[in-house]
Amino acid sequence: MLKQFHEKGKGLIEENEVYGNSLAGIWVTTGSSPILRKNRIHSGKQVGVYFYDNGHGLLEENDIFNHLYSGVQIRTGSNPKITRNKIWGGQNGGVLVYNNGAGVLEDNEIFDNAMAGVWIKTDSHPVLRRNKIYDGRDGGVCIFTKGRGLLEDNDIYRNAQAGVLISTESHPTLRRNRIFEGRAAGIEITNGATATLEGNFLFNNKFGGLCLATDVRPILRENRIFDNQNAVERAVSRGYCLFKISSCTSFPMHDFYRCVTCNTTDRNAICINCIRVCHKGHQVEFVRHDR
Ligand SMILES: [Zn+2]
Ligand SMILES: [Zn+2]
Incomplete structure (x- = not known):
């Protein structure tokens, strides 16, 4: 079953099984705003749900898993509300927001994706609140290429790479997030990016809580950074090459x-x-x- 919404399409899709599509499982495009609730959307050869070219609508309590591309993609002026979904087991990222995408993501569980739990790229500015983003096989949230966005009260934990990686001229705002038990850094900022970080808790991350590249100066207020491991300094003091604690694809800072x-x-x-x-x-x- 392939569902497409175009040109002011509304409508309700509820309790369906949407699976095994060769294109996106559900397309939401050009000013349409459907309600998608309690569906199982899975095992597609591309994206699970694709908000494209001013797609809006409500994505609520769906189970979205095992896609070859991202579970959810939001692009070009799209601004959906995405709440209480499970987005997991993807062979790419969980949610990809790009090309001036927005969206409000609240109370979702995003886990076990092969790439970032949430990607924010190319002038996108979503709002993420109270999501759990965990057990990623890459980073928790990766913000690249002038990504912005507001992250509040999220739990980001046990990801294989940085809990939040902020790069290439991005400037997000993070408030009161808990970023912990990462197998790399809590937050890393590099490549001309910055951030406003207020009241975040960064703890028990393997490569440190907050890692800043030379010349990166974020705005910092009342963050608590504690009980992080310093695996990089330990490797240096023991004389190990840093490749030994990471891999060729992701060097620690x-x-x-x-x-x-x-x-x-x-x-x-x-x-x-x-x-x-x-x-x-x-x-x-x-x-x-x-x-
Ligand atoms: Zn030499
Ligand atoms: Zn080395």
């Missing part, structure tokens, strides 16, 4: 260097221990603290 003797570029992040061992006696220079 750390001091990195280039080797003038070997003529490496700034792109190759050489960690301090490789500088001390493999590049011993070479002419080296500090590049920056970054990921």
Whole structure:
């Protein structure tokens, strides 16, 4: 079953099984605003629910899982309300908001996705409140390329990469979120991004609570950052290469260097221990603290 809503379409879809589609399971486009409630939307070859070109409407208490692309995509002026859904087991991200997408996401559970639980990209500005974003196989929330958005009172935990990664000229506001038990950093900010962080709790994350690249200066008010592990500093003090505590695809934030003797570029992040061992006696220079 493939459902499409166009041109001011309204309507109610309730308690259906929507699965195995080769395109999006449900398309919501061009000013339409349907109500989608208590459906099982799963195992599609693309997106589960796609809000496209000013799609609106209400997505409530659906079970959205096992899609090849994102469970929910919101783009180009779309502004749906998304509440009390489970969005999980995706082979890509949970929710992708991009190209000036918005949306209000409240009280959802977003878990066990292969990429970010929520992606906010390219001038998008959704509101996320009281969601649980957990057990991701990548980051919890990733905000890239002038992403903005407001995150309030979310629980973001046990994700494999940063709880919240903020990059490339993004500037979101985070208030009173609890970001914890991550297998990387709590919050990482890099690549010319900034953030307004107020009253957040960042604790028991493996690579530290708040990791800021050189020249990143967020606005910080009354955040509590405690009981985080410092796996990066420990690896440095034991002489391990930082690849050993991460992987080739995701380096933890750390001091990195280039080797003038070997003529490496700034792109190759050489960690301090490789500088001390493999590049011993070479002419080296500090590049920056970054990921
Ligand atoms: Zn190294
Ligand atoms: Zn060298």
